Amino acid sequence: MSKYDVFELVTYLRKCPETFFKPSDFFLEEGLNSIALVYDTYRLVSNDFLRNDFKIPSNLGTISDNHWRAIHISTWLLSHPDFINNPVIEDKLYNFWFVELQQACAYVKFNEWINDEERAEEMVRLLLYCCEILPYGENQDEAADKLSSLSSVERHKVLKQSYEAHERIMKIKREMEEQKAREAANTYGRE
Amino acid sequence: MGVSSGPQIALTDEERFPLLDDLSFLNALRQDVFAPKFNFKSGDRLNAVQLSKVHSHKIKYYNEKVFWNEGQSPDWIADYLKWCIETVPFYQNKGDDFNSFPTVSREDIRNFPYLFVSNEANLNELLVYHTSGSTGPKLDVLFDAVSQASWLPQIESVLKDFNIAITEGKNTTAIALICAQEKTLTYASLSTYLEGAGILKINLNPSEWNRPDHAVKYLEKYNPQILTGDPIAFMALLDLAPQLKPKALISSAMKLTTGTKNKLENYFKCPVIDLYSLTECRNIAYAAGIGHKVIRPDLYLEIFDKHKDVKLPYGERGELVVTGGNNPFLPLIRYRTGDFCSLKIENGVPFLVDLEARNPVVFYTKSNVKINNIDISNCLSELPLAGFKIHQRKDKSISFLGYSNEVTLQEITEVLKTIFKNDIDVLVDIQKISQNNIGEKTLYSSELI
Numbered sequence: 001m002s003k004y005d006v007f008e009l010v011t012y013l014r015k016c017p018e019t020f021f022k023p024s025d026f027f028l029e030e031g032l033n034s035i036a037l038v039y040d041t042y043r044l045v046s047n048d049f050l051r052n053d054f055k056i057p058s059n060l061g062t063i064s065d066n067h068w069r070a071i072h073i074s075t076w077l078l079s080h081p082d083f084i085n086n087p088v089i090e091d092k093l094y095n096f097w098f099v100e101l102q103q104a105c106a107y108v109k110f111n112e113w114i115n116d117e118e119r120a121e122e123m124v125r126l127l128l129y130c131c132e133i134l135p136y137g138e139n140q141d142e143a144a145d146k147l148s149s150l151s152s153v154e155r156h157k158v159l160k161q162s163y164e165a166h167e168r169i170m171k172i173k174r175e176m177e178e179q180k181a182r183e184a185a186n187t188y189g190r191e
Numbered sequence: 192m193g194v195s196s197g198p199q200i201a202l203t204d205e206e207r208f209p210l211l212d213d214l215s216f217l218n219a220l221r222q223d224v225f226a227p228k229f230n231f232k233s234g235d236r237l238n239a240v241q242l243s244k245v246h247s248h249k250i251k252y253y254n255e256k257v258f259w260n261e262g263q264s265p266d267w268i269a270d271y272l273k274w275c276i277e278t279v280p281f282y283q284n285k286g287d288d289f290n291s292f293p294t295v296s297r298e299d300i301r302n303f304p305y306l307f308v309s310n311e312a313n314l315n316e317l318l319v320y321h322t323s324g325s326t327g328p329k330l331d332v333l334f335d336a337v338s339q340a341s342w343l344p345q346i347e348s349v350l351k352d353f354n355i356a357i358t359e360g361k362n363t364t365a366i367a368l369i370c371a372q373e374k375t376l377t378y379a380s381l382s383t384y385l386e387g388a389g390i391l392k393i394n395l396n397p398s399e400w401n402r403p404d405h406a407v408k409y410l411e412k413y414n415p416q417i418l419t420g421d422p423i424a425f426m427a428l429l430d431l432a433p434q435l436k437p438k439a440l441i442s443s444a445m446k447l448t449t450g451t452k453n454k455l456e457n458y459f460k461c462p463v464i465d466l467y468s469l470t471e472c473r474n475i476a477y478a479a480g481i482g483h484k485v486i487r488p489d490l491y492l493e494i495f496d497k498h499k500d501v502k503l504p505y506g507e508r509g510e511l512v513v514t515g516g517n518n519p520f521l522p523l524i525r526y527r528t529g530d531f532c533s534l535k536i537e538n539g540v541p542f543l544v545d546l547e548a549r550n551p552v553v554f555y556t557k558s559n560v561k562i563n564n565i566d567i568s569n570c571l572s573e574l575p576l577a578g579f580k581i582h583q584r585k586d587k588s589i590s591f592l593g594y595s596n597e598v599t600l601q602e603i604t605e606v607l608k609t610i611f612k613n614d615i616d617v618l619v620d621i622q623k624i625s626q627n628n629i630g631e632k633t634l635y636s637s638e639l640i
Contacts (some may be wrong), residue, residue, distance in 0.1 A: 171314055175314045176319050183202050185235055
């Protein structure tokens with residue numbers, strides 16, 4: 001199997017064991033030890049099992065339950081052989097987990113990363129993008145286009161923009177009907 | 192109420208004139224014993240911020256001496272295009288290169304007026320001008336109080352070329368828009384920009400007045416400084432022989448022939464200015480020497496092929512296309528005016544040469560010699576015609592309808608025969624100008640196209 005094959009990675013992600021869906025121990029006492037999971041993933045990727053100084057946010061308490069569970073699921077994805085012993089991506093994971101994935105989690109419920117094929121592909125492509133890895137058989141433009149078409153953040157942005165544009169048009173139409181607008185103003189010459 | 196409904200009276204005078212405390216002159220104009228039966232109310236609606244914007248436009252209209260030179264475009268185009276693309280929905284996703292930007296038609300504005308509103312425009316300032324469609328299907332033009340009131344400094348910049356200034360103040364009538372129609376909105380108003388000077392829009396139609404002689408008495412009493420209107424309305428006014436002393440007459444909306452201009456100037460003893468303006472962007476140019484001199488440094492004018500989105504080389508004749516303006520509710524990029532001319536730039540100021548409204552129409556003599564409508568227009572312009580319609584039938588015969596109180600059938604027939612090289616059959620009709628005309632623009636049409 002080729003390395004970084006999107007289909008292969010999506011299939012792998014969707015086999016994520018249910019135990020990764022559990023809440024973080026920040027929210028539930030018997031939940032997953034999120035910090036341990038993240039550190040173990042760092043070690044697996046960097047292939048340095050003695051290190052204990054990986055980059056994590058200082059405000060862990062502000063991370064939502066949904067975001068933690070998405071991180072848990074992503075650690076399963078990062079246990080795929082394509083990512084093991086791949087030290088160059090270690091310093092990219094912080095951005096993936098705590099910036100990009102956090103933004104996407106605002107619009108995606110954690111179980112959708114597994115249950116919804118498009119969201120699963122979005123997570124795979126988002127991870128590859130953050131790690132500056134081109135999916136197998138794709139060039140940079142193709143990879144960017146495909147991620148953009150799947151991106152929940154982008155989709156939400158477009159929906160928001162089109163909603164706002166629609167609202168604006170409706171408001172203009174309402175204003176055009178207002179009698180006060182239709183009294184207009186002085187006309188000084190013929191046109 | 193539907194979007195296409197007509198004008199509505201909806202405000203108080205305090206809302207019409209937020210900055211004017213003394214409305215006594217307005218009441219005098221409205222309540223005068225000779226006043227017409229005004230059927231509408233209007234104000235300029237300017238608040239302090241908006242008034243200061245009108246004043247800053249005035250500075251621009253007065254100070255810009257070089258608009259652009261041959262082969263160049265104005266400095267402001269790049270920023271204006273960027274702003275339009277970023278804030279005006281209609282212009283989005285059409286590219287960001289002005290040179291390849293597509294043209295916009297009147298149909299686009301008619302169908303999607305709301306898409307031309309900048310996202311930065313304050314909808315509380317939205318005003319709607321409803322055109323009833325006398326020269327085409329009805330149209331709602333969106334604008335604000337600033338772009339409307341900017342008409343005044345635009346005209347002041349024209350009058351300056353004639354060493355004329357409008358006197359400001361609350362005891363003078365600055366402008367009277369004269370109409371001679373079956374029906375139109377009429378009102379007395381004031382101008383905040385002109386420090387409370389009176390503004391009138393009146394209709395000479397006798398049915399609009401309590402007594403037939405009141406129109407003349409009312410106008411003579413308030414003696415407006417500037418008369419505006421179209422040639423038909425002015426000829427109807429001339430017919431009433433009022434004793435007025437205007438500083439200038441400003442004629443627009445229709446072609447002003449040299450004959451009519453001379454008659455009006457001889458009677459009123461003041462310049463008669465032939466103004467070219469559009470509802471979509473107000474005043475553009477006035478007739479001066481080699482053509483119509485452009486007065487707006489905030490407009491960029493180009494000439495395009497009538498049928499294709501292709502800009503024509505400098506000096507070639509084609510459709511006039513307008514970019515710019517100061518209306519956040521209708522910023523224009525390459526708007527097709529439907530009018531035809533060529534451009535000539537002298538010392539950085541553009542002139543519209545041989546400006547003709549509407550599509551160019553080619554006529555034919557019986558033996559198929561082509562006659563351009565510009566040639567017809569030029570020859571007829573010497574006659575005191577307020578307007579005319581000329582139509583060529585399939586059998587090549589010409590039917591002509593002129594509006595005039597003095598030109599004879601024989602005169603017209605002779606001129607037409609000369610234009611068509613004595614190789615044409617003509618049917619001429621002259622309609623007298625009254626005080627309640629059904630206004631028509633000068634029209635050319637042919638069944639041979």
